Each structure stands twice: as structure tokens, then as C-alpha cells.
Amino acid sequence: MAVETTAERTRATPPSWRMVTAAGVGLLMVLLSVALFALVAAKVDHGREYTDAPVCPAGGTPSDACxxxxxxxxxxxxxxxxxxxxxxxxxxxxxxxxxxxxxxxxxxxxxxxxxxxxxxxxxxxxxxxxxxxxxxxxxxxxxxxxxxxxxxxxxxxxxxxxxxxxxxxxxxxxxxxxxNDWRLPMADGLLLMPPGFALLWTTWWYRFRRHRRSRVDPVPWPPAVVLTAAAVLACVGFVACMAAPGGLAGVLVTTALAALPAVGLGFLVAWWLRRRWRRAAADTSGIVPVRPTRKRCLRAFVRGDVPYSVEGHAYLVVGDGCPATTPDPTGDLDRRSLSSTLTVLDVRPLLPEDPDAWTRAYQYRGVVIECHDGGERVLIATRRRDAPLILGALV
Structure with missing residues (x-):
């Protein structure tokens, strides 16, 4: 059996419209900031003409040079x-x-x-x-x-x-x-450039580095930290330009000094988001059985040493007689009925020991229905929103 490499999996997965949109927005923000910084240089030169202008001689004719x-x-x-x-x-x-x-x-x-x-x-x-x-x-x-x-x-x-x-x-x-004419374009440039580069880097990471991870993470550390730090730096730079006294060098130093605290805040935000996701994923108390009133073909994986656990059967048909697994999204071909002795034991969130395919399919929006069929343990992985219908068909 050939093992798919990371590079092959990356090439086989085309960029989604979300990636393309994020990359386009990031590139536009960076280009706009570069144009604004070019305007800043012109404004600084104009301001230097004024600050360096000498005082006109007493009794002389005023001119633009003094x-x-x-x-x-x-x-x-x-x-x-x-x-x-x-x-x-x-x-x-x-x-x-x-x-x-x-x-x-x-x-x-x-x-x-x-x-x-x-x-x-x-x-x-x-x-x-x-x-x-x-x-x-x-x-x-x-x-x-x-x-x-x-x-x-x-x-x-x-x-x-x-x-x-x-x-x-x-x-x-x-x-x-x-x-002070340089302040507004400089503030706008600092407001655009850090988030722009952060969006470009994040799309690159999701496109080429995410597949190196063994499991899908709902809140990956690198993008969360980079995006948060970029947002903080953009706000600090904007406020420093518009409100802080001093010249251009002072604004740049203030923004640079904010980099380390911004990264620290990024780690705190990422930790808080990950904790919130895990708590939400662990809470299955709101999943209650709902009896299906019509035929539904739901995305679900059935795993266990039972006849209806078949490789490639990624759908479960409910509301049309006995629940059955099938590889057909319409639910009409190669149906394998679940046993009438199948008993539901519990509903739990996805765990690290569950197959990676389940995590990649549901990205922590899935749950696992633990069942018992005779002497065999049977697991049914599905989306959280589909779990009530499957429970209703099994109970």
C-alpha cells in the first residue's frame, strides 16, 4: 500500500476560496501600505523643508525659502x-x-x-x-x-x-x-501592513505546513499567535502615529517595543480560544434523540468488528426502515443494515485516540456515539448536528 507524502497531499488539495480570498486581501493591504509609506517619505521631506528653513533677514523680502x-x-x-x-x-x-x-x-x-x-x-x-x-x-x-x-x-x-x-x-x-503631515499616511500604513503580512503568512501556513501536523487542530498555535500579534501591532502603531508626541523615529521605536508584548498576548489569546473550543467540544449534554420523519443520508463512520462496518461506507441512512451504512451519498446503493441488537451506551466528543480521518472530517465539530452489539464495541462518528437524528433512529 502506497503511503501518501505530505507534498503529494498538499498538491492534491487545491486552495479553497477562503485561502484565495485571504491571500488576496493580505496582498492588497501590503501593497496599499507600501504606497502609503512612499507618501510618508514625501511628507517627511516637505516637513523637513519647513523645519530647516532659516529666518528671513530683517527688512528683507519674505520668500518661500525662509x-x-x-x-x-x-x-x-x-x-x-x-x-x-x-x-x-x-x-x-x-x-x-x-x-x-x-x-x-x-x-x-x-x-x-x-x-x-x-x-x-x-x-x-x-x-x-x-x-x-x-x-x-x-x-x-x-x-x-x-x-x-x-x-x-x-x-x-x-x-x-x-x-x-x-x-x-x-x-x-x-x-x-x-x-505632522506624515502622521495620517503613516498611521494608515501601520494599520494595514502587519495584518496584511499576517494574512499572507497564515494562508501559506494552512496551505503548506498544516498537512505536516498529524492531527487537525481547531485553533492552531502559529496562526492564532501571528494574527493576534499583528492586530495589536497595527493598533499600537496607529495610536502612536496619531496621538503620541515626537517624530517618526519615536513612532517606529514605540511600535517595535510593542512587538514582544503583542506576541505574548497572542499566546494568551490562542490558549483561551483552544480552552474554549475544548470545553465546547467536551459538552455533549445538549445532544438528545430526535426521531427522523423522512429519509436522511447522513455523513457518519461506523467502526467495529461487525458486518455493517465496511471500509468506504461513509454514510448512514436513517428514516427509511432499519438504519444502514452505505458508500452512496443518496443512500440507495450497497446498504448494510445495522443490527437490531445494537445498543447505545454514551455520546462523547472526539478523543486523541480516535482515527485521524474522523478529526479531519469534522474538525472538532463531531461526536462519537458509543454502542454495544452483542460482545462487540461499535463506534459511530458523525457531525454534532446529525447526532440527534442518528440517536433517534437507534433508540
Missing amino acids: TTMVPATVVRTESEARGQGQQIYLHVRERGGERPAGRGTERGAGPGTEQGTEQGTEQGADDVRRVRMDDRHPRPVFDAARPGDTVTLTYWRGEIRTVSLDGVGVTQETHASPA
């Missing part, structure tokens, strides 16, 4: 609810008309519009600027500023990019500052 410092006085602060969050604004009055030439508005919000102005002239007060601030915490300038306080506005390319609170030594970026 920044201009303009003193101003705080008029008031404003917080405006938008959806689940809020937008914060600082109203300031610049001193002596020192505003540099430029666009003067941020992203299409022109001065004098009734709502949505981020950097523009407040209605009814030509010398008051409404500046939208970066609403990420901490917000040192917005939280500490009071009417009458003196601030310094940093202009770059015609827009206010940074506000410094004089005498306190705190600085806060505005919504127009390019210093």
Missing part, C-alpha cells in the same frame, strides 16, 4: 465641535501690519467666509486672524493662552505654521504646519 516671525496679541480662543471631535482656533491680532505677503488662507478657506475659515480674517475685524491649531494633545499654546497674551506667529510660504507663547516658552503647530 520663515518670518510676526508678533501678535491673543484676542480669544475658540473650540468648534465637528463630528466626533473638535476643531480649535486661536484668534490673534497682529501688531503694526507686519503680516507677510502670501495667500493668507489655508486650503481654500478665504477670509471673510462665514464658516470653515482656518487661517483668514475674522468678519468685522480686518486685523484679527483666525488660526486653526493642531488639535492633537498636548495643546500647550491653546490651553495656556489667555486674551491679551503675546504670541509669535511663524509664517512660511504665506501661511501661519507655528504659534509660540511668549514668556512661557511653549510652541504649538497649526493645522497648516507640514511638520
Whole structure:
């Protein structure tokens, strides 16, 4: 008798649509994250242009290559609810008309519009600027500023990019500052890449490594740990990008430091899921006999030293006279009737000593009906949902 090797069994088993779908989703997530990381590089370069820009010479003409410092006085602060969050604004009055030439508005919000102005002239007060601030915490300038306080506005390319609170030594970026433009694409990239690679690795494992295991495991350790760790890393990376202070290096270090705890959490989740599966599989108290009202051909294996235990007979016909085993899914060919002396003793879950074919067929969704026929022990393995009908036909 030829023994089927692992490689032969793998080649003979085509990938299921679930595997193909998971691999496709994982590949798409990885490609999207790569594109987002490429955008991050461009955003970081743009932000570096601003942070490295020198201060324009005093009395010179402002240009895009330098920044201009303009003193101003705080008029008031404003917080405006938008959806689940809020937008914060600082109203300031610049001193002596020192505003540099430029666009003067941020992203299409022109001065004098009734709502949505981020950097523009407040209605009814030509010398008051409404500046939208970066609403990420901490917000040192917005939280500490009071009417009458003196601030310094940093202009770059015609827009206010940074506000410094004089005498306190705190600085806060505005919504127009390019210093933090890398955060959103970086957060989205970190949210997509770990789960994407985890899905690709898991489909590879199920396709090529699972067959090396002698028994089917309802919750295999490797996929459970990898998927959980990837989900944790994705969440940590996203939160670090959007909420944590510091630059890109700090976000990467924070995400890297979370790797080991994420793996540990993955082991805990896998252990909990395996324990839950085993408890559910061991509970057979809800399986009670239900008498079949019509002919049914159910998937079942009968094992024992009896005439109706035949190799290849993987179905049991009930509801059509005496229960019988058959190799025919329709239940019409080569039927071998079960003995009338067959007595049901117990219903139990699948055990490690049961044949591997039973575990592979039902994947811990099966049960075993233990019976006695004269002096022989007979086992009937079937799906948990079919067991009541088989019990009803035997009792």
C-alpha cells in the first residue's frame, strides 16, 4: 500500500476560496501600505523643508525659502465641535501690519467666509486672524493662552505654521504646519501592513505546513499567535502615529517595543480560544434523540468488528426502515443494515485516540456515539448536528 507524502497531499488539495480570498486581501493591504509609506517619505521631506528653513533677514523680502516671525496679541480662543471631535482656533491680532505677503488662507478657506475659515480674517475685524491649531494633545499654546497674551506667529510660504507663547516658552503647530503631515499616511500604513503580512503568512501556513501536523487542530498555535500579534501591532502603531508626541523615529521605536508584548498576548489569546473550543467540544449534554420523519443520508463512520462496518461506507441512512451504512451519498446503493441488537451506551466528543480521518472530517465539530452489539464495541462518528437524528433512529 502506497503511503501518501505530505507534498503529494498538499498538491492534491487545491486552495479553497477562503485561502484565495485571504491571500488576496493580505496582498492588497501590503501593497496599499507600501504606497502609503512612499507618501510618508514625501511628507517627511516637505516637513523637513519647513523645519530647516532659516529666518528671513530683517527688512528683507519674505520668500518661500525662509520663515518670518510676526508678533501678535491673543484676542480669544475658540473650540468648534465637528463630528466626533473638535476643531480649535486661536484668534490673534497682529501688531503694526507686519503680516507677510502670501495667500493668507489655508486650503481654500478665504477670509471673510462665514464658516470653515482656518487661517483668514475674522468678519468685522480686518486685523484679527483666525488660526486653526493642531488639535492633537498636548495643546500647550491653546490651553495656556489667555486674551491679551503675546504670541509669535511663524509664517512660511504665506501661511501661519507655528504659534509660540511668549514668556512661557511653549510652541504649538497649526493645522497648516507640514511638520505632522506624515502622521495620517503613516498611521494608515501601520494599520494595514502587519495584518496584511499576517494574512499572507497564515494562508501559506494552512496551505503548506498544516498537512505536516498529524492531527487537525481547531485553533492552531502559529496562526492564532501571528494574527493576534499583528492586530495589536497595527493598533499600537496607529495610536502612536496619531496621538503620541515626537517624530517618526519615536513612532517606529514605540511600535517595535510593542512587538514582544503583542506576541505574548497572542499566546494568551490562542490558549483561551483552544480552552474554549475544548470545553465546547467536551459538552455533549445538549445532544438528545430526535426521531427522523423522512429519509436522511447522513455523513457518519461506523467502526467495529461487525458486518455493517465496511471500509468506504461513509454514510448512514436513517428514516427509511432499519438504519444502514452505505458508500452512496443518496443512500440507495450497497446498504448494510445495522443490527437490531445494537445498543447505545454514551455520546462523547472526539478523543486523541480516535482515527485521524474522523478529526479531519469534522474538525472538532463531531461526536462519537458509543454502542454495544452483542460482545462487540461499535463506534459511530458523525457531525454534532446529525447526532440527534442518528440517536433517534437507534433508540
